[in-house]
Amino acid sequence: MGTSAVVVVAVFFLGMGLYGLVAPAALVRPFALVADRPESRSEVRAVYGGFGVATAAVLGATLVLPGMRPGVVLTVAVMLLGMAAGRVISRLVDRPVALYPIWFYCGVEVVAALVLVLPTIVLA
Template identity: 50%
Template sequence: MNLAVIVVAVFFAGMGIAALVKPAFIWAPFGVAPTTPAARNEVRAVYGGFGLALAALLFVADSQSAGFRDGVLVAVAVALAGMAVGRLLGALVEPRPLLGWPGIFFLIETALAVLLLIAR
């Protein structure tokens, strides 16, 4: 398995596990607390289930045909790039949005997207 793919899969698995076990951990760096069952369910679904699904897909894709593998890597890279672009667009309407954790996550998302595209 390609090291770049492993790194991205582990990132998504870690995010997924953290969101399922402790939803507040995921939103805490942004000053948000999921204080209702519905909010915690949303964190578990979007960050937990999605993260684990992408991690599993990346691990499975690496053992599949080159076409399938490349398709998965591009799709996940585009998803990560979309997150990063969303942060940049947010920077157009919010003051100082990329300082602190948002900026760190922007860099991580960008780096992981590039890693996957290089790994193809």
């Protein structure tokens, strides 16, 4: 697993997480969600904010504890593919949607998952 791939994906999650903690309403606005109540902002801060920062922290920990890397990288890659699958399922169930934000982020999630696992597959 390439260290640079882990760093790039960790930085993505850290950025998303910090943005979710600081500006929850702005983070979900492109998805036509409105975080205008304490309950909705709490949910965004938990799912996008706290979860994103925690994911970044676990990925970052693999830089100093390389024995953790295979399991953490596989787990994060599967999480990302699960997010992308949720978007595909939504597309099959719901009406068609524009490229941004749904398909854009689906692509980001698939690419990030592949960036994490391809070095392992290629080296195997």
